[in-house]
Amino acid sequence: MSFLVFVVNFTPNRMQEDRKTPEMRAQMTDIERLRHSTAHVLATAILKIWPEAQFAAGPPVDNGFYYDVDLPHRISPEDFEKIEAEMKKEIKENHPFERMEVSRDEALDLGKKGRLAALSDREQPSKFKLEIIENIPPGETISLYRNGDFIDLCAGPHVMRTGNIGAFKLTTVASAYYKGDEKNPQLQRVYGTAFKTKKELDDYFGMLEEAKKRDHRKLGKELEIFVLDDDVGPGLPMWLPRGAAIIEELEKLAKETEFAAGYVRVRTPHIARESLYKKSGHLPYYADSMFPPMELKYDPAEEHQAAGLEATIGKKMEQIKAFENIFTGLGMEEAAKDHRESLQRLEENKRELATLNSKRNEILSRSRYYLKAMNCPHHHKLFAAVPRSYRDLPLRFAEYGTCYRYEQSGELFGLMRVRSMQMNDAHLYMTPEQFETEFNAVNEMYLKYFKLFGIGKYLMRFSTHDPTKLGQKFVDESELWKQTEEMTRNVLKSSGINYVEVPNEAAFYGPKIDVQAWSVIGREFSIATNQVDFAQPRRFDLRYKDRDNVDKIPLCIHRAPLGTHERFIGFLIEHYAGNFPLWLSPEQVRILTIGDEPQLLDYSRAILDELRSHQVRAEIDASTDKINGKIQRAEQMKVHTMFVIGKRDMEANAVSVRVHGKGNLGAKSSDEVIVDILSSIKERRA
């Protein structure tokens, strides 16, 4: 497990993208400094091969560094050898990294001459570097770094000499939008990594190899947990029996936990009319993430009505046009005088038209159905279905809801990013006074789960809104945003939970907390979420009657401590490397018989039946393979416990126990072993 450490970095990416002050840069660790210097050497090498290359940014990142370059030649991994050879030369020459401080004008002058991020003056200016200079605040020192002929605009810091770079390797080339904005052109991003010694570099790649063995896509296939089939569709995983078994266990866990915490379970359909998502406010903010709607045929009455409206609207449009033509011919002021009556009628028509249009839209909207991308609107309808009193609150609706999101094709990734998912969802409705207790209880639920699964490295991200994006990305309720964010921040502070605040990442309906964890592959994922919603209860006109006999709007929390089955199990596969604890193990016990004598088989089957009668997922391998072969196959499938049963065991009323990863534990009384197994499952032992 120790090799997990290298991927863990508690700084969220988004914050790294912010401009670093010179003070922050000075805090660069030794390894970051080394990698940053290697990025300069990379640029030097690329320029030796392609002098026209234009460089943008070249920072150190979690496991290495990159440099963004604009170059007509498409750099491919086949070019790496050539580039690395140039880099080695540069390192061998052992140039010092010299820092030079220049005035803004000197910097601009060099940039215009194409001398920044270059080996010499060039015809084309260093366009990206010039832009960076523009963005350096007035008071700040502008510095250049030189190694050999290469001069770059750079705040540093660097290692002393290129020769200090002990070992490096280019890893991949990908594209990246300039400044991370989709609207900007794409640059080529060359990635590499560097270490002080060759051994550290080799160890790093060794660790990557180890990590690959845990990849949930690889293990998921080998262990027969899930499949993705092209005919079913991209991002639509199907669960094989072994995967479904894990799902069953997670649901059991969630249902027990939620029941004990006072939740009640509800069930809702997978689709809903467009009108529901108009009401919830999802359509303007979320439509891109939803599958396109299904259009149903109107029923004849509605169709007739719609056709009628269409005709009426057409007529009105013509009338208005005719009036407008007249008025523009005469000039409005005169028209108003002469045709006051007509003008009034025009206004009337306009109003009528608006009404008719909205009626027609409503009819159309009622014939359009969406696959649900979230469960909240359905749950809100359930809240509204029955008159609620303050005595009913908090009310906690839980459902393992099935949702469909139309994720962009490039986002799909094994089980971690899919288009169909089942969420450990619940919506909690409460009075403002109950908020703190409820919110805390949800956070505690996560922590309890994480302890159970042995998830030690995680980060709570508190996402808030960006006031400049009210009405676009976030509902336009400035005051309520402030209030709920303040409320949430206070709860977090007083509970003492560690968290980082991430601006501009809230849900459209309110601030949220995501719990981020790292897969062994080095990717970060939100696996759990806890979101405040002040917007939807208003939109759905949810109310409860308070003590003072006044209708009030409840506050809502959306929460999913176990996230979705897809992502959570993807995460668990990598977390456990497929070696699930007994309670989660898809196949908990496999009985391996030595030989196939009828008496022995009877004895073995009786034990199988006993296990199954206690809901233990048990199988028997009564094939004619040799015992070593049976063991090999069971071990490969990572079956948790094996009962090896031969004549000797049968005569002693025993089984020989073998546990995956632990080997042969010797013969034990079968009754005792079963009791042990049952208690391990019941207690969900690690």
Added chain:
RNA sequence: GCCGACGUAGCUCAGCUGGUAGAGCAGCUGAUUCGUAAUCAGCAGGUCACGGGUUCGAAUCCCGUCGUCGGCUCCA
């Protein structure tokens, strides 16, 4: 969605610069009766992702589509 790479039997992979497919494992059949990580033999498995094109001839070269992967953007 964007840029790039890749796509050969259920799985893991061979298949040179074009001459119309091969191994191991898994599967099936039979033999083997074996005490803690593979008993032996035989059989069967492929429209080389899909659709066009170049060519006497395409798994191999070109174009397009789909999918997967590495990133970017986005997210549970």
